[in-house]
Amino acid sequence: MHHPPLLALLALLPLLLAHPTASTSLYLQLESLQSNLTALHSTLAPSWVSAPNIRGTNSILYSCLLTLFACIYTALHLNIPARGSGRWRLLRDKCAWGFAALIGPEVVLYYASSQFLEARWLARDLRRVLGDEEGLLWKGQEEGVQMAEEGAQPKGGERQAGDWRFNLKYGFFVVMGGLEMWHRAPGGSPVLRTLSPSGIRKLAAANLAPLKIPLSTIEDRSKADTIQKGLVLLQVAWMALQCITRKALGLPLTLLELHTMVHVVCAFIMYAFWFEKPLDVRNAELVDHADFGDVALDEHTDFYPRRGNMPEYKLEWVLRGNVKEIFGSSDSLLVALLFVLPLLYGGVHLSAWGFEFPTAAEDVCWKAACVFIALALVMWCLVHWVCMFAELVLLHLCGLDVEYLTDLNLIVTGRIFFFVCVVCRLYIVIEAFVGLRAVPIGVYWTPSWIQMIPHV
Template sequence: MRKSHSKRVFTTLTTLASLLPNIHGAALPGNAPAVWAELERNRANTSALHATPAPAWVAPPEMRGTSGILYSCVLTLFACIYTALHLNIPARRSAGASDAASRLLRDKCVWAFLALVAPEAVLYCAWSQFAEARALARDLRALEAEAAGAGAEAGNSATSGRGDDKAVADADCAFDLKYGFFVVMGGLEMWYPDADGLGGESARTLSAGGVRNLARTALEPLRVPGALIADRSKANTLQKLLVLLQVSWMAAQCATRAAYGLPLTLLELHTLVHVACAVGMYVLWFKKPLDLRTAEAIDRAAYGGLDGVDPAQYFSMNRTKLVADFDARWLQRVDAQELCLYIVQRGVLGALMVVLPIIYSGAHLAPAWDLAGDFGFPSATEALLWKIACIATAASVPALVVSLYLLELVFLAEVPTCLAVFNWVHLNYQGRVFVVVFLVCRVYIVVEAFASLRAVPIGAYLTPSWIEMIPHV
């Protein structure tokens, strides 16, 4: 009897439980389209929104909006451009100058614009600085080993008595890659008499070659504690890892879409190229201090005052640049033979000056001939302008050299007055004309990458749900 009563109670409870979904709303399948459809049906029904039970697990929607594409691309571009820049120390104009922070911000904005329109140029700068810093650190370590060997052969007892302390001090002031970057970015300065002969002095930035020259005389005054460099640097390993995580997520998203056969937008392709450049900059600049504002002064008296020497052998003329040996006068008048000689003498770096613009522009040029139309140019005119801009910037350096030689021939041939404009350009503004044309083409590429979002294939908004589960901002 008791067993039969218990069975009736269990049956009743089971029946009531089966009626609950009908009372409070039908159970929904655990997929995003079903949940979204139910939400749309009951958007204005507050009772249903509170009473309808949701599934135990709801997958994220396999769809994104235009704002989502813009948000992820703009945020990734910011990470690739502004946070990846490691600028040199701003040169102070006088002993009491305190506007280093504002000048650093101004320089960073200028270089951020350059990184937006020509990231391969900044990547070239990073490669150039890395090569120079590594070579400087290698040379200084060789001089240090040579000096240590000479001291050991001389049997200097005064030094051997404090050998352990000196070894610890030398280890803290090591001539490593970080020190090399510190010098290359303008970390060492020396107060030197002005050329006007009035008895004034100004802070001069020591160049890498100048540090080598001083090191052949004495190494000790050039030592800078690694802790001091680290304290002045704003670099944060966790911050760099988070930025790399964000750019890696963008790369993974684009790779996943390609694997699923889903179309990419032109803006995503543009961002992906910036991601590749940013990763390269982070790798090359990983040991470079970030946002240093002050340099370390070296006592000129330790080297006999450097009276009567050529300042060009010791001091850098322009610290705001990122390329150590770039001459600002190239922006006015570029000599074809000098440019070719620069490219040839730089070896790998010279080849990169030609190859990097080709790679960057070639990656952007491919969508213009995309037969499937996945990248969706809004009009044929915009696609044609895109091709012209990409081809012009890809052939920028070779075209510059050829044009310089042609202008040189026109100038030497003493052409008639009708071609005098070419002589005027050749003598004054050929470098500036090249820069203006290059920047106009690159600015069009950036603007068109954003403008193309107004006409994309519908598949651009479909996205695998699992990719959104990867941590990103």
């Protein structure tokens, strides 16, 4: 039996695996004949021509910029904006948070992890209330919660029909500001407020039925696109594979590629945390307070802050320098991440210790910026403890209550540390690009098989 196409493919294999020297000579020949149109039309080329095993500065810039955009702009899953926000307001907010993610990707990563944990805890608590209402806890609490999540039939009757589930996606919908209610403050007129997880728990204890939002409603409002996410992850994975291969072969990397790899790792983890979070939801669901009887909601804890709608990622603590808000989390994992993530960000950039910088001054500034970023929060805590110690000493020795001086000191030092940290982060981003003007020659050599992997 004959297989002409298969034989032809086998005959091409030696050409596919040919050494790039032949292509190099072809490019030299093209260079010499570029002004001879007759020769360009009549001279035959070899049967197979491979791409050169070098890359240019423009290709490094292009691939890194595209990967940074994919890791920053497309990976951001912002909360629901305030009602009446126009298109330009939404674009401005996303660009502002894109800039924040550019200079501090671990900050966005921290809030992605905190939102994931908050959504998970809320969904678990609601399922526990559901199981208690429907008699599903008779087999044991944890098993009953699992039965409630999976739609098991209750012991005492039929479940309410519908496609709702108190799962992680529902928890994210609430955490991102998906449920609103008209709330009347004492002595004031009704104001439309966004319910927080604390408020949802109080309402669920009184009446769970109005909170059963169908998942189809949440999914219809989400702009999540699986194909788009797949293409983004493909480009990010290609960049990661290229850098890992170069490192394994002992080839030098640029500072820009090192900086991009930090964003690649953060993007992968953010996608993992926000995989179930609805994307670009514009409108929230309205629930009626009358459905919950006389449940009293606290103005400060059961609603998100009044600034239009719930704020994106709550960075006010940075500007106010309030240590209690920073360490007010009840979860020790989140507090640990506050210290670990900046330490990793600064430490990874500090791994460029042996890089050849264009000037000695840039080398020193890079190392100083990395060290400050890694230890900024630790140093600020030391300042806080020193202020507290000084306050106690003055109180016991002199009888002076200087608590207001301590708070003032914390605010001033907090803003100083924040400003210096932003400057250091900006320097790292700028130096990553500027440093391309003087790099080792090995930066431009690349394995040919890397270019055969599909990428943009």
